Amino acid sequence: MIIIVLAQLQMAINISALPVSLGPISEDLGAPATAAATALLVYSLFVAAFVMPGAKIGKLVGERRVLQVSVVAHGLAMGLMATSTDVPGELVAEDIVSEAAP
Secondary structure, eight states: HHHHHHHHHHHHHHHHTTTHHHHHHHHTTOHHHHHHHHHHHHHHHHHHTTTHHHHHHHHOHHHHHHHHHHHHHHHHHHHHHHHHHHHHHHHHHHHHHHHOOO
16 A cells, blocks of 8 residues: 555656756756656656556456556666656656556
8 A cells, every 4th residue: 555655646746746847857858848848748648548457457467466567667667767868768767657657
């Protein structure tokens, strides 16, 4: 339950607090602010799109197994996101994180 709460907290921060820091993120990546905003938008859309399929997979395979796999994938993608040095790498990491969000 703690893992789910932490993942939901991280999603809330991504959607509400990160838009405030788009300027510094864009400067660090050397990309326009629209690229960082696109990453946030893609993240939000992927999370919304994969909620129902994730629930269906959980019913078929087992919720515990799906949660374990998604936590590992989420952690690896967060590491990729933290070490990403360009916009395409950031977008790929955002996609993986949003698909694996528990």
